[in-house]
Amino acid sequence: MKKYLLDEENIHYGDLILINRDHKLKQDKPVDLVPFSEEFSDVLLERKTMNALHSVLKKIGAKDNIVPVSGYRTKEEQENIFNTSLEEDGEEFTLKYVALPDTSEHQSGYAIDLGLKMDNIDFIRPSFPYYGICQKYREESLKYGFIERYHESKTAITKISKEEWHFRYIGYPHSVIMKENNFCLEEYIDYLKKFKYKENPLEYDGYLISYLPLGVIDELETDDNTLISGNNVDGFILTRKK
Numbered sequence: 001m002k003k004y005l006l007d008e009e010n011i012h013y014g015d016l017i018l019i020n021r022d023h024k025l026k027q028d029k030p031v032d033l034v035p036f037s038e039e040f041s042d043v044l045l046e047r048k049t050m051n052a053l054h055s056v057l058k059k060i061g062a063k064d065n066i067v068p069v070s071g072y073r074t075k076e077e078q079e080n081i082f083n084t085s086l087e088e089d090g091e092e093f094t095l096k097y098v099a100l101p102d103t104s105e106h107q108s109g110y111a112i113d114l115g116l117k118m119d120n121i122d123f124i125r126p127s128f129p130y131y132g133i134c135q136k137y138r139e140e141s142l143k144y145g146f147i148e149r150y151h152e153s154k155t156a157i158t159k160i161s162k163e164e165w166h167f168r169y170i171g172y173p174h175s176v177i178m179k180e181n182n183f184c185l186e187e188y189i190d191y192l193k194k195f196k197y198k199e200n201p202l203e204y205d206g207y208l209i210s211y212l213p214l215g216v217i218d219e220l221e222t223d224d225n226t227l228i229s230g231n232n233v234d235g236f237i238l239t240r241k242k
C-alpha cells in the first residue's frame, strides 16, 4: 500500500493530465525518462510510455519502418522549436503546428511524434499516413494506452491542427473509451467528471474509473490495481482494476 496525496501539486502529475493553452504544464518534480534506444538515445519518454511504445512496435513488427521523431522536450527546447519555426515558417504555420512553451505535451514525456521511415523526415510534420504500417500502429496502439491527440474534427477545441503523427499516452482503457465515444482529451476529461468516486464509477472491461475533485479527500491508499492521476484542471482520476 502506498499513500497518494490528493493535493494541489499532484493535480499536475499523472498519465491523464490535460495539457493545452488553458491548462499549462506545472511540474517541478523530474519525470522518470528513458531513451528509445542506443540509435535514438536523444528521444526520451516517460518510462511507462516508452514501454508501451515498444510493445506496440513489437506487436505490429514495425521496428524498421516507424521512427521516433520527437519525444520529451525541455521547456527551453520547446521555446527554441517555437522560435525557429516562427522565423522559418511564419506565425500562421507555427501557431497551427507548434505549441507554446508549457502548453506542449512533449514537455510531459507522455507524447511522441512518429514518422514513417524515409530519407528526409520533416521534424515538425513527419509523414504518418492513414494506411499501411502507420495505420496499423494507430489502431493497435489504442490497446496500449495511446491516442491520436489532434484530430481534424476537434481543432476548434484543441486549438491545434490535425497532427496525425502525434500520439499521447493516457493508459488503457482510457484510450479505447475515448475512441469509442469519439472524444478528444479535453472532452474526455470533462466527461469523466460525471463518474463520481464511490458513487457511480464508469465500468469498462474490468476497470472502475471515477473522478474526485480537489479538496474532498486529502490522501488515498493505493495498491498495484489502483492508479491515480491528476487531470491538470481541478481534480483526480482514479482507475481501479476490479
Ligand SMILES: [Zn+2]
Residues within 6 Å of the ligand: 106, 111, 112, 113, 165, 166, 167
Ligand atoms: Zn508532437
